[in-house]
Amino acid sequence: MKIKLLIGSFVMSFSSLVFNASVYAGAQDDPLLTKVMIDQVEIDTGNENAVAWSAQAWVGYDLNKIWLKTQGERAEGETETAEVHALYSRAIAPFWDLQFGIRQDLKPSPSNEWAVIGLQGLAPYFFEIDTALFVGENAKTALRIEAEYELMLTQKWVLSPEIEANFYGQNDDVTGTGSGLSDIEAGLSLRYEIVREFAPYIGINWSKKFGNTADYAAEQGQEKSQTQLVLGFRAWF
């Protein structure tokens, strides 16, 4: 199966990461490092039982890394969506990493598995881009595009607009997603970096469902669009 092949190449790529020549005449040039980034842990001020998260972590070297990514939402004590990605990442340009691996959707159940090919990096004008194509069982496809910008108001206050769009290649009754543009989420957050590694923020999130996804939502009696005022924090180490 495609996914198993991908896992195979993923393991092989990782083994090539482990060997790293040490530099003797001074310190080690390219040490094995890890970084954990909690980009978002936030509550909806209108519904304090609603929590959303988004986090990433990498382990590796300058040009080759293993990435783990997760994002999801909980409401009323239940996890509504939760996904985990495990990716091999290779630098292909000064500001861009090509990533491939697997994505597992834990919720909604039954779980979905996808193969992932993504491109993550910094576009001209300092737009942070994370985009990925997903291929699941029965030739299901999905595309996600995320972009973020950081406007430094001062050395500590950062205003950050963010947008995410999801597209699907087919209708899926189980997940309530329809083919074509499915949903857009746009946010604007204002954070204060107490230290580089930790910043609380306040933000406005606006989301809207489109096309068949919107129709699914209507059938379920859900809103097509939603606006939330959120409180959260970012952290990394």
Next chain:
Amino acid sequence: MIANNHIISRDGLSRRRFVMGASSVLLLSALPFSKASLAQAVSQGLTVLSGKVFNLSIDYKTVNFTGTDTLATVINQSIPGPVLRWQEGEKVTIRVKNNLAVDSSIHWHGMILESKMDGVPGISFEGIKPGDTFEYQFMIEQSGTYWYHSHSDFQEQTGMYGAIVIDPKEADPVTFDQEYVVMLSDWSDEKPEDIYAKLKKMSGYYNFKERTASNVIDDIKKNGVINTFKARSMWNKSRMSDRDLSDVTAYTYTYLMNGNTPEQGWQALFNKGEKIRLRFINSAAMTIFDVRIPGLKMTIVASDGQNIQPITVDEFRMGVAETYDVIVEPDTEQAYCIFAQSIDRSGFAVGNLTSDLSLTAKIPMLDDAAALAHSDMGMNMKGMDMSMPDMKMPNKVGMDHSSHNMMPEMKSEPAMNMSKMPDMNNMGVGMLGLAGFGSNNEIKHLSSEFGAHVDMRVDAPRSGLNDPGIGLRKSQQLFGRKVLTYADITGLKPTMDKREPTREIQLHLTGNMSRYMWSVNGVKFADAEPLHLNYGERVRITLVNDTMMIHPMHLHGMWSELETGNPDFIPKKHTVLVQPGSKVSYLVTADALGAWAYHCHLLFHMPGMFRKVIVS
């Protein structure tokens, strides 16, 4: 050739005393009680060791520069280590005992000696294992101000450095009444490995002078939306910060002068009318300092230990590992501030040169931090504000209008100093420029310079010689301060090796700022083949800086004879600053057999931007 006779005299030994700093006992009694009550906040002097045999020990020691106890690696229990006072013409023996739990080493920076005594693990020897003692022994065949430091891991950052002062065999051409070593450094309570890891995870981690929205609004008010957008466009497209002057800043660093924090304030005494020789050494890990002494003219008499034709300035820039000897002649009884501000203006090291220990000089305000100009990216764009009105930009030569790789739509042109160049028709060595005048070779980027590991290449680098450098270009215009440039430096002694170079090696200093990767020609040290020099050859090395950071490049074992335009008096240096988007050339006589290190002396650039050089 001797421009300044009242300082330089070739005959007769000068009357002088060597004082490393006033004793703390004296200070305690002489300072106002508010300061005296703080037992720690007292100027520490340096220990001086002299003779022919030296015993040094490397140990861990808990130090406190910031209010927090931190473990340092120290030489003979102090930071800096002792000043080693040597005599030209003698043979010295230095036994170094390593009491650390890890390998260590000491490298004698700027010393001309045998390869196996150079102290670089993996290149000149195996390093000093824990518990072992290594005996260094070599002839001293030079004089002047040098220094020593660990060449293992990041031990230099945690305190392993000290000064070397070598008295000349012949009469010192520089006369003075008193002398002081002024050793500048940067201290952090963070482990250097952690600083390095943070830079790899977020290269701007320590930069708190980034461009903000209010800067943009100011620019728009001044220049309008369209011009602001245009001016920002290159930075936005290249995804680089024009405020990136120093990778590591005062956010984590405390800057030290002879091991004293700014609060402690190093003290040096003078008597009115004396000639004071200050031996400045930049032993920082990552900090380039701009030095001045408000109220005093400084006559620079030596650079990297080698005497130069005296030049009087108000301010000079010290790259990491460079040394400058300066004569000052204070003629009033007062306190003068020795002020060394970091290039990014986030902090300073400071000392007091005073006629009376009860006097303290006012510490000047830090200058404003500068932003990088387009020209620092190797671009010289028509119709755009270069923000460097006082730059000496001699006759621009409009040849080879090659486009910059990052901005294909914008033309750039080289701005070389042709004013001192001899008649082109007289060039007898084919494509090579004449000795003393630098390179006129074409700039070529090797294929190894292309890829994810290199974020910029400069097609039309300017000459770095006439440029005072970022942050100092307006010193003359704004403050009336004359700033030293490399073009001002001329050797005191005639050039020893007057041969023309037989070949030229072009090396590109490369990197990826955001991934925090550094390399030479796009190849990091771990992957690089050694650079070969033929024993006895006279070769030109041209360094092209394809990054937006300044790199102080240090060649071990042989002099870097900087081509500043005077072939008869070429100054000899051991460390050469290569400015962003610029090139610089020097001649090397490959007279030192064996393996040598060649690297950027910024400690966190060094692991990658490094070459082994083999002379055979």
